[in-house]
Amino acid sequence: MEQENHQPSNERDKDAVLISRRRTVKAIGGGLAALGVAYLTGCTPSTRNTMTESVRTPNPTNGYPIVKIAELSSLKIDQPISFEYPLRGQVNLLIDLGKKVENGIGPSNSIVAYNQSCQHMGCPATYNSERKTLFCPCHQTTYDPSFHGTVVVGQGKAALPRIELKIENDSIYAIGVKGLIYGYRNNLLDGEYV
């Protein structure tokens, strides 16, 4: 009697184990196939979207991504807005200098943007609103954002890279970089697009 009760139960247990094993093998196989596709395309799932988005909207004239960085109506004179471009970790300042300047855009041709990394040893330069300069606190190099970001005084060996801008309606876009960002062999390599 006891034998009759246990035999059907054992058979059911065996079937359940077999089904479970088949499902596990199938799931592992699917996962390995997905990893294989990712490997062959050079993308991992976590980076594919970011890379694809950047490739989708390149600037046809220079290959840089076109990225909205601020709204014109939110930008105040002498109050910089910080933004990363074109790669994460490449930090820049968008500044309305309040007067017409070389390469300035906007209603008064007063808006410019420069990479913040000092061309001496890479410390972040900050904006001095009284002098309208970009100042590096590490060794006191001073740059002029009203004139191509050139060195006014100090250890810096080159002008700060200028972020090229355009305005459409109320949106300010970064569309390129003039000059090599400190610490990079190419502004578009060795990092993840913003």
Ligand code: FES
């Ligand atoms: S790092 Fe800026 S002056 Fe040296």
